[in-house]
Amino acid sequence: MRRIDPSIGDNSLRVLAKTLKTKDNKIDVPTLLTNLCGKDFETVDYRNKVFNMIYTQVHPLKESRLKRLLEESDPLNDGKVEASALKIALIKVTNDIDQDMLERFVRFLDKDTKGKIDYISFLEKMSDVSNKDHNPFKSVV
DSSP: OTTTOTTOOHHHHHHHHHHHOOTTSOOOHHHHHHHHHSOGGGSHHHHHHHHHHHHHHHTTTTHHHHHHHHHHTOTTOSSEEEHHHHHHHHHHHOSSSOHHHHHHHHHTSOOOTTSEEEHHHHHHHHHTTSOGGGOTTTTTO
């Protein structure tokens, strides 16, 4: 790691490893390299920051509106929407988040083979941000 960036200290490496670890305690090499060498918006830190900004603006009053907008964009009722539909819904329920920021954020979300985003899973992940006893998305899921 220090050969890639000699300025990285031990604490920075620990935080980076903790942030990038998957559920099975492994780090995906392309993700690691993107976080070390990529642009700011390609990093996990940036995506988490945008995710928290969205959560802050949606909780507690706009979660039902976001859910309704996503359901309206889901003609098959399969819990999946196009990335553009999620971006439009997020633009409608947030105020101070730049549209380019939201577009980059949505671009890096997991998509299925048809390019659709599982918005139920998105809402579940968003619920992990909050205290489990005070979970505004529990009723959504």
